[in-house]
Amino acid sequence: MIKRLVWWVELLLLVAACSSPDAAATATREAQRVQLAPLQITPVFSGVCQQDSYLLESWLGMAQAQMVNLVRYVEDGLKRDRQQQGELVEILVGMRNHLVGVAAPDCVQTTHVLLLGSLDVGLDVLKAYSRGDFGQMNALKSTFDSQRAVLEQQLTLLGEMLQAMIDAE
Numbered sequence: 001m002i003k004r005l006v007w008w009v010e011l012l013l014l015v016a017a018c019s020s021p022d023a024a025a026t027a028t029r030e031a032q033r034v035q036l037a038p039l040q041i042t043p044v045f046s047g048v049c050q051q052d053s054y055l056l057e058s059w060l061g062m063a064q065a066q067m068v069n070l071v072r073y074v075e076d077g078l079k080r081d082r083q084q085q086g087e088l089v090e091i092l093v094g095m096r097n098h099l100v101g102v103a104a105p106d107c108v109q110t111t112h113v114l115l116l117g118s119l120d121v122g123l124d125v126l127k128a129y130s131r132g133d134f135g136q137m138n139a140l141k142s143t144f145d146s147q148r149a150v151l152e153q154q155l156t157l158l159g160e161m162l163q164a165m166i167d168a169e
Contacts, residue, residue: 043100043116049107053165059108060158063115066099067151074122074144078129085130092123107161111154118147 047055070092077088096119104112121144128137 043112044103045106045109045112046103047105049105049161049165052105053162053169055105056107056158056162056165059102059104059112060155060162062102063108063111064155066095066115067118067148067155069095070119070122071148074125077126078141082130082132085126089123089126089130092119092126095119096123108158111151111158114147114151114154118144118151121147 049056073088073092077085080088096116099112099116099119102112121140125137125140125144128134128140
């Protein structure tokens with residue numbers, strides 16, 4: 001059923017692309033939108049932080065690096081020409097695919113899900129920007145900035161928790 005729907009969408013886009021150069025550009029943007037649908041993947045949770053501080057330490061290092069990269073890519077994307085978002089979107093999709101597969105210990109589940117959500121919002125910011133939908137982009141950017149602040153706070157608290165666990169060992 002979905003393959004047939006995708007086939008019809010592609011056929012309609014092809015017909016639209018044949019009508020004029022402007023229609024071809026619009027069809028290309030529409031095709032990109034269809035291909036960048038939100039990923040429906042369930043994150044992996046495994047391990048107990050209180051039994052092994054290494055689980056928290058390794059996850060925290062990865063999450064902090066992902067957060068820095070996410071912010072850098074979104075900020076960089078908003079400085080680029082709107083038609084040059086493809087590479088950054090692919091990078092963010094790759095980051096999200098990687099993060100979904102990372103086993104997160106029990107004490108970081110909420111933060112892990114928030115990081116995944118921030119990646120999704122970052123992708124949506126860039127997609128809205130590339131479409132020229134600045135109203136939606138500004139609203140999404142505000143959501144992204146709010147999630148970023150909460151995420152940074154949670155990462156700091158997890159870092160303090162890790163330090164307390166290491167000091168107690």
